Amino acid sequence: MNNVLKIVLLIIGVGMIGYGVYRLITPEFAIDAGPLQVEAHGDNTQSYAMIGFGILALIGGLAFGKR
Numbered sequence: 001m002n003n004v005l006k007i008v009l010l011i012i013g014v015g016m017i018g019y020g021v022y023r024l025i026t027p028e029f030a031i032d033a034g035p036l037q038v039e040a041h042g043d044n045t046q047s048y049a050m051i052g053f054g055i056l057a058l059i060g061g062l063a064f065g066k067r
Helices: 002-025 045-064
Strands: 029-033 036-040
Touching: 002 045
Parallel strands: none
Antiparallel strands: 029 036
């Protein structure tokens, strides 16, 4: 049971970090109309929170196996 929880926390942590970085890099909205190009970037606090929780899950998964 301990090994399963460790693996699940590690997978969730990596997934959350990856998704958070993906959301930071890609624009939310883009329009191409001839020479006019518009990109809209929203608030990135949700992406930062995703990365933070992912790091916490990774630390929890790594620390859980050492107990």
